[in-house]
Structure formats: C-alpha cells, structure tokens
Amino acid sequence: MVGRVVRLLAGYYFVQVGPALLRCRARGKLRLHVDTPYVGDMVEVTALNEGEGVVEAILPRRNVLERPLVANVSQVVVVAAMASPEPNLILVDRVLVAAKILGLRGVVFFNKTDLCQRGELRGMYEKAGYSVILGSLTCAKVPSELLDLLRGQTSVLAGQSGVGKSSLVRLLCPRSNPPVGEVSAKTHHGRHTTRHVELHYLPDYEAFVADTPGFSRLDLPEELNSLNLAEYFPEMRSARERCRFGGDCRHNGEPGCEVQGGLLPKGAIAWERYKSYLAFLEEVRLQERNRYK
Ligand SMILES: Nc1nc2c(ncn2[C@@H]2O[C@H](COP(=O)(O)OP(=O)(O)OP(=O)(O)O)[C@@H](O)[C@H]2O)c(=O)[nH]1
Ligand SMILES: [Mg+2]
Ligand SMILES: [Zn+2]
DSSP: OEEEEEETTTTTEEEEEETEEEEEEEEEEEEEEESOOOOEEEEEEEEOSSTTTEEEEEOOSSSTTTTTTSSSEEEEEEEESSSSSSOHHHOOOHHHHHHHTOOOOEEEEETTTTOOOTTTTHHHHHHTTTTEEESSTSSSOHHHHHHHTTOOOEEEESSSTSSSSSHHHHHOOOTTTTOOOBBBBTTTOOOOOOOOOOEEEEETTTTEEOOOOOOOOOOOOTTOOOTGGGSSGGGGEEEEEHSGGGGGSSSOOOTHHIIIIHHHHTTSSOOOHHHHHHHHHHHHHHHHHHHOO
16 A cells, blocks of 8 residues: 655654554665655555554655655745744745745745734735735634645745744644744744654645744755746746846846836835845856856
C-alpha cells in the first residue's frame, strides 16, 4: 500500500496510511541505494503487526524543497504578524519569489490582527495575485478562509520567528503539540523553538502542513537575473509587452517604462512591492557583476 512519510525519528520513518500511522524501517535494499526517504515522500509500505511496517520503495517526487527538506510540497503559506514582530514585507516578498520559482502556490497569512489592523496589506498582495488572509489566532480559531486554502494541499509555513506558525499548527492539529515560544519583550522575536521538520496530517481536510523554524534572512534563488526578476512579481508581468524596451526593460528608469509610467501611478502595483523589486534588482545585479568578473 501507499502512504506518506510524515516524520523521521531515531532511524524510523513514520508513514501515514489513511488514518493509521505506521512506524517503519526502510527495506535493506532501499537503504543501500543512495536515496533514503524524505519527509513528504509517497512510499510503498508493507504493514507488519502492531502499527509497524517496512518502506519498500519511494515513489517519484513532484518536487523537493531544500530548506526545510520536504518532498511533494504544493504551496507555501507565508506567515507574518501585524505587529510583534513588525511585518518584514521584503522578507515576505522574498519567500513569494522563491515559491514562484519552484512553481509553488503562495498564500500570505497576516496574523495578530488583535494587536494592529493594517487592512491595506490585503489589497497590496491581492493585486499581486496572491490569496491573503488576515486574522488572529488568539481567539483559538483558525480563519475559515485559511482552512479552505489548506484543503487538499501540502503546505509549508514560512516566516519570521514569533509570527505564530507553531500556534497555527497547534490549533490545526491539537494532538501534535509543537513548541510555541514566548515573544521576547525586548526584541519582539520569538525564541527559535521549531527545529526539525514534520508533516502534520489534517484528516478532515486531506491536508498536510509543515511548520518550519523562523528566519530573518533568505538568499534569492540563483535562477534570478535582472531580466527575469519581474516575471516573479505577477503584477508586473503585463508590463513586458508595453514597455518601450519590451523584455529588455528592467523597470528602473528606462524611458517609456509601463511599470513606472502606468502600473505604479494607476495603483496596479503597490509601492511597497515595487520597493522590494528594486531591492532585489540591486542584489541580483551585484550577483551578476560578481559572476562575470
Ligand atoms: N497577540 C497575539 N499573539 C499571538 C497570536 N498568535 C500567536 N501569538 C503568540 O506569538 C508567540 C509566538 O508564536 P509561535 O507560534 O511560537 O511563533 P513561530 O512563528 O512558531 O516562531 P518560531 O518557531 O520562533 O519561528 C506566542 O507567544 C503566541 O502565543 C495572535 O494572533 N495574537
Ligand atoms: Mg515555531
Ligand atoms: Zn519597464
């Protein structure tokens, strides 16, 4: 039968097969191959007795996320807080660009609306074509729109430390009990509490969710260059045909640029997003310069 690896622990692979969780060893011949199962892998298993089993084979992977190492991911849910910690929008945009390059759907969840309301953030990301949810987990309820977006998906939660990723997993999956950290009053950062990667199974939604440790920096993917960067900002794509220099326009001061002359003044692109774009453009240009030196 086929199941999904949800956790690696002490040399065992925990495999979800329907409602059952099997504790498995990998078949000897599998271990001799270079490939060992990853969290997220679909695997062929043989059940033994008492919740034990053997992993016989790994089915082909649709994709592999490297950090954290998870196979067969379908979407990234970027979690940010309205306050405590202050939302780092450039970091949100970095994660969205990285997700887009991997072909993953991006969702943005702004948590902690009990502390601060910034309604403009919704429009800013919706214009860019992303699903956006605003909510607060303090009421111990996961926003229903977020539940709808998780349904049937394998989602990786990503974002700064202290924004509420583990709190979300704990509400989604009360039995899993991931560590939830206190936000330090001094730095407004959560303590880095989440370390290993694990898929939490939500049977009611046929969904899997992975928590990840918070981070505050993320390198841009190497596939980016100054000419393809705008393709990963969905709201800028339409400019390509309209800029005077077409696909050669970097949307940064060129004459007849549709981004600066049309989309920005019309409000079709948010200034904050364009600021992220310019910051990434600068970074990518530096990389290009170093590469061709
Ligand atoms: N005010 C408020 N606090 C929240 C909300 N959601 C979570 N918190 C608190 O924020 C703190 C950090 O939450 P965590 O879930 O540990 O954050 P995390 O994103 O998992 O952090 P790392 O594991 O460090 O990456 C905890 O004290 C939570 O109780 C919310 O909606 N409002
Ligand atoms: Mg956490
Ligand atoms: Zn342009």
